[in-house]
Amino acid sequence: MRLWFGKWTSIAKESANRAAIFAKFLCLLHVTNTYIFSPILVYGPSMLPTLNLTGDVVLSEYISHRLGKVGPGDVVLIQSPENPRKIITKRVVAMEGEVVSFLVDPSRSDRSRTVVVPKGHVWIQGDNIYASNDSRNFGPIPYGLIQGKVCCRVWPVDCFGSL
């Protein structure tokens, strides 16, 4: 009876150890995917021809935007201001204080507008201005919505490299 009990305690201790190691590994995974870098699958037509329609795997890093080093020309991942559960990929066109001139709806008219980006905000646009829902529709977005900066494309392999 005592032998059986002893075996069970050793099994319980062993499984608790394994569970602790697994939990620590999950924490490492979370920290790396939130603070350092992680691969992201992006798809959609709004960043053609830079990113493919059917889906690319890009490597995005999360250090630059926390240090304030995101600037015009960077492809960034942002939380959509219309739906916080959606993450979209666009390019930063202007930072706070800069003046932006853009075509309001290039597929329908030639009308263009000029806007000054307010403090703490950025102006984002998709590379494919004909099929992109971006700052031309919902206005400049606060810098705090930027989640990460895309640094290079990993998949498909023949398009490997920086964007």
Added chain:
Amino acid sequence: MFSTLLFMDPVLNFTVFQVCIYLELDLVITDMGTQNIIWNVCKKYLTIGLVGITLTDRYAGVCPIRGSSMSPTFNPSLGSFTDDYVFLEKFCLDKYKFSHGDVVIFSSPTNYKERCVKRIVAMEGDYISNVNGASKVPEGHCWVEGDNSASSFDSRSFGPIPIGLIHGRVTHVIWPPQRMRKVDRRIRQDGLAF
């Protein structure tokens, strides 16, 4: 040949890569004899740090409140010895479901490094009465105001904020001990037209 070695799912790939790094570190450690103790201490602190960061990011955290824009809910008197410390929960960030009267902490839209604490007064689709008529809170945004309307820099100055800026919901005041209590959802009786 190369494509058969990789899994199709890049996230699974990356996880396997991290598992290999983790196991390799373990093997390297057991070989070294004399530097074992220092490495063990470092590993323990690193583990505690990682677990702490994960818990504060995903589940709950503690935060000090500065300023009097939420008087009398937080920091009711100017001359108190310590700031109020509050307990905030992050389970609401799973589905971004907030309701009227929640006290939330969010990144300020005018300066991403600052964090502000205010109360949600109106959600998307509600109308807010302004000096120039009533305006509708757009989709994915919310209108926040401080309880102390006289000295609060809130949505009356910078407009509605995207819900994505919110970092957590305040549930309790946990310090100082004489002010420990649950933070209620208080809905204002005036100023809202549905």
